[in-house]
Amino acid sequence: MAAITSFMKQNLLLEFSSLKHASPDGVYVTLTPGDPSLWSGVMFVRTGPYAPAILRFQLSFPPNYPSLPPLVTFSTEIFHPLLTPLTAQSYATSTMPDGSSPVEEERLPPGGFSLRHGFPQWFKGSSSNEVTSTPDVPVFRILEYMRAAFNDETVLDSIPSGSAANAGAYHAWHTYRAEQQKTQQSSGASHRRSNSRDAIPRARRPGEWNWEGVWEQRVQKGVRESLSEPVLFGSSNTGDEIIRFSDLDEEAAKQICNGITQRTAAAT
Structure with missing residues (x-):
């Protein structure tokens, strides 16, 4: 990454300092020593729906931030509509079932978190020439959006394909939300008959996949793994380890x- 200017460095330090007084609940960030353009967070x-997961991430600010957004990447594997799987190269290489496809500028690496839905002003059109002004998006709002996601x-319901x-x-x-709604609307014998019919696998149309039960299974698995000792205490490859956890007993804590x-x- 190209070196950042002194002006941008000072702005990032001011942004970081402001989080000491106003930070999203449950979100903690720190600077990489010697590089204020790279933040690590938990x-x-x-x-x-994702409680009580503990997720590690990084924010990497480009030299032309805030004209362009930071790159947000998660090193904790979790099944989420806005997160590129850690095993994938980039979601921009594939087209959505409705024919839409993200623009080239938003190609994400494995673990990349898409900001397109939360901050469309950064992704207006497919050309940077269409952006008429620099978006005014403080880092606090980015972190708050990530938390809400x-x-x-x-927020999950409102994400377009x-x-x-x-x-x-x-x-x-x-699919999970549709099943929730169906369950809430059903009652008594009709509810039981509906469940028995829904339990029968139906034939898939070309290009269609049966997503029933997939969300619960994948998310629960990801949450469990995020809380496992190898992931929490760093004995597995969890990416950045600037923020570390210690396995302490209650008295030591x-x-x-x-x-x-x-x-x-004493400092106040």
């Missing part, structure tokens, strides 16, 4: 918390 998903069902980084997760989520509280009080 998200604790406390509510919603994992703990707010309405053209903004999905993982077509499979997109269709699996909407309490002593550390007390020490932090005392140092904070």
Whole structure:
């Protein structure tokens, strides 16, 4: 990556400093030593469909930020409509079932998180010439959107197919929501008859896949793995390890918390 200017460096440091006073709940970030354009973060998903996952990510700011968005990548494998699978090269190489395809400028690496839905001002059209002004998007809003994408069902519902980084997760989520709605509307004997009919596999049309049950299975598996000891404590290849967890007992954790509280009080 090209070196950032001194002006951009100062802006990023100011953005980072502002998060000390206003940071999304459960989201923690730190700077890479010697490189303020690369941030490492951890998200604790406390509510919603992905709770209680613990997810690691990075934000990489390009030299022309904020004219262009940062690249957000997750090193924790999780099944999500806005996340390119870690085993995939780029979602932009494939076309969505409705014929839409993301523009070349938004090609994402494995683990890439799409910002197209949350911040369309960065992706207006397929050419940067169509952007008439620099988007005013503070990092706080990016982090808040990322948090909402994992703990707010309405955000997941609102993602259009053209903004999905993982077509499979997109269709699996909407199938899951349709089944939820069907269950809520059904009752008594009609509910049981409906369930018995739905349990019978139906023939797939060309290019169609049966997504029933896929979302629950894949997400639950990802959440469990994100909480596993190898992933949490770094004995497996989890990507960036600037933010590290320690396996402490309750007493040791309490002593550390007390020490932090005392140092904070002394500094104020």
